[in-house]
Amino acid sequence: MNYRKDFPIFSRKIDGKPLAYLDSAATSQKPQSVIDAISGYYSKHNANTHRGIYRLSEESTSMYEEGRALVAGFINGSKEETIFTKGATESLNAISHSIHLRHGDEIVTTIMEHHANLIPLQQLAKRTGAKLKIIDIGDDWQLDSEKAITDRTKLVSVTGMSNVLGTRPDVKAISALAHDHGAVSIVDAAQLVAHHPVDVKRLDCDFMAFSSHKMLGPAGVGVLWGKRELLDDMDPFLFGGGMIREVTEQDASWDELPFKFEAGTPNLGGVIGFAEAIRYLNRIGMDAIERMERELSKYALDVLNDIKNFKLIGTGESIISFSLGKIHPHDISTLLDTENVAIRAGHHCAMPLMKRLGIPATARASFYIYNTKEEIELLAQGLKRANEVFG
Amino acid sequence: MFDLNMEEIMDHYKHPHNFGREVGSCHKENNPLCGDELSFCVKTEEDRIVDASFSGTGCAISLASASMLTERLKGMKLTDFRKLETEDMIKMLGIEITAVRVKCAVLSLVAARNALGEKNG
Numbered sequence: 001m002n003y004r005k006d007f008p009i010f011s012r013k014i015d016g017k018p019l020a021y022l023d024s025a026a027t028s029q030k031p032q033s034v035i036d037a038i039s040g041y042y043s044k045h046n047a048n049t050h051r052g053i054y055r056l057s058e059e060s061t062s063m064y065e066e067g068r069a070l071v072a073g074f075i076n077g078s079k080e081e082t083i084f085t086k087g088a089t090e091s092l093n094a095i096s097h098s099i100h101l102r103h104g105d106e107i108v109t110t111i112m113e114h115h116a117n118l119i120p121l122q123q124l125a126k127r128t129g130a131k132l133k134i135i136d137i138g139d140d141w142q143l144d145s146e147k148a149i150t151d152r153t154k155l156v157s158v159t160g161m162s163n164v165l166g167t168r169p170d171v172k173a174i175s176a177l178a179h180d181h182g183a184v185s186i187v188d189a190a191q192l193v194a195h196h197p198v199d200v201k202r203l204d205c206d207f208m209a210f211s212s213h214k215m216l217g218p219a220g221v222g223v224l225w226g227k228r229e230l231l232d233d234m235d236p237f238l239f240g241g242g243m244i245r246e247v248t249e250q251d252a253s254w255d256e257l258p259f260k261f262e263a264g265t266p267n268l269g270g271v272i273g274f275a276e277a278i279r280y281l282n283r284i285g286m287d288a289i290e291r292m293e294r295e296l297s298k299y300a301l302d303v304l305n306d307i308k309n310f311k312l313i314g315t316g317e318s319i320i321s322f323s324l325g326k327i328h329p330h331d332i333s334t335l336l337d338t339e340n341v342a343i344r345a346g347h348h349c350a351m352p353l354m355k356r357l358g359i360p361a362t363a364r365a366s367f368y369i370y371n372t373k374e375e376i377e378l379l380a381q382g383l384k385r386a387n388e389v390f391g
Numbered sequence: 392m393f394d395l396n397m398e399e400i401m402d403h404y405k406h407p408h409n410f411g412r413e414v415g416s417c418h419k420e421n422n423p424l425c426g427d428e429l430s431f432c433v434k435t436e437e438d439r440i441v442d443a444s445f446s447g448t449g450c451a452i453s454l455a456s457a458s459m460l461t462e463r464l465k466g467m468k469l470t471d472f473r474k475l476e477t478e479d480m481i482k483m484l485g486i487e488i489t490a491v492r493v494k495c496a497v498l499s500l501v502a503a504r505n506a507l508g509e510k511n512g
Binding site: 328330354360361 | 401404423424425426427449450451452489491492495
């Protein structure tokens with residue numbers, strides 16, 4: 001099943017060459033229906049939500065809340081627990097900001113974390129005097145031990161899927177272990193939700209963060225999902241209009257969930273676009289997407305492993321980080337760009353992981369539903385050329 | 392990027408000039424974003440640079456521009472050195488580079504300035 005035709009960007013050629021877009025882990029391309037939903041909203045339905053009494057505003061509010069229901073349903077959560085933010089980064093910042101810890105409490109996270117998860121936790125530790133413990137990975141790219149989680153642990157925060165290695169920690173087991181020790185669990189699901197089915201009830205995590213733009217939706221909108229009891233106890237991260245019940249000169253009280261955490265006018269068009277992305281994904285089904293990516297990844301590794309000095313870093317599941325002998329990832333990336341093949345080179349917002357791997361940067365090709373075997377062939381040809389030019 | 396001047400850049404990358412030895416005062420500079428790490432050395436006599444060298448690892452652009460810079464600096468008056476800008480490094484390379492890679496191109500210049508105790512930025 002080829003979904004590529006639904007994505008208008010692929011009809012664009014640069015220097016007469018088609019685009020081989022292998023950087024979906026950075027951001028995903030958008031189907032026409034998502035683009036149309038956003039412009040359709042602003043053309044026909046635009047009005048501020050939850051505020052107006054006129055019918056246009058009710059329409060807009062209804063579309064927005066329908067979007068919330070779709071997104072909540074996508075992860076098997078409830079509407080009250082599904083908060084729209086600017087993206088996973090803001091969601092993770094909001095949680096870290098609002099969690100109360102004391103000196104000597106421990107926070108456990110992993111060496112694979114994206115800076116969006118890691119840095120807020122570092123700041124939380126610095127602010128409260130809590131200790132930040134880092135779980136290492138083993139030679140198999142999996143977390144090497146959960147022994148780091150003890151009775152002093154109050155917070156465990158892990159990636160659902162590494163944007164460098166593709167590794168998917170067993171977040172269900174980790175959440176259970178966290179709960180056994182009286183700790184709260186957070187999942188940075190930015191990559192995970194885009195590529196695999198996710199059920200927050202099954203995982204039993206306490207918080208989850210993800211972003212629309214990684215999963216066919218527009219940039220500028222994402223989700224903070226949290227268990228109701230915990231969100232009820234948490235202070236808001238942002239204050240302003242739309243999240244209050246009553247305001248006097250010196251004080252204010254908060255609205256109920258989820259509105260308590262949605263200060264200000266939300267990304268209206270963004271949420272509508274995000275909702276359409278969810279519909280698009282649901283039409284295909286996350287199980288089917290998972291299968292498709294598995295096949296494509298396997299094909300890619302078969303082809304790429306034949307290239308001299310190609311070395312896979314990580315699991316190669318939907319995300320293929322690699323090195324090519326001594327050739328610098330930036331040089332590989334620039335050369336591929338001349339063939340209109342887009343990959344990423346750098347630290348991928350995971351500097352501690354790079355240090356742990358003993359390298360400053362990797363090259364990374366990542367897949368989504370619109371990628372094809374032809375694009376992989378172009379990648380392979382480019383890498384062979386890189387070997388010739390730089391080797 | 393891959394146009395006429397690439398041959399010269401690739402030559403500098405594969406056979407860097409003034410590489411691996413130390414002269415005068417050296418300064419190490421790195422680009423943590425991609426892992427380019429250079430140590431650039433400059434030797435002066437009175438008001439001139441008389442020798443330059445470098446060592447390190449990095450991408451083709453950072454190493455080639457370091458290599459080219461060592462040649463360019465030999466015999467240069469300090470007053471002329473102080474006038475060198477990012478633009479000059481890009482012109483020296485002779486190719487178009489994207490914004491992200493400008494850092495690679497100027498790494499050696501930044502290191503050279505620091506080696507001479509000159510201000511950066």
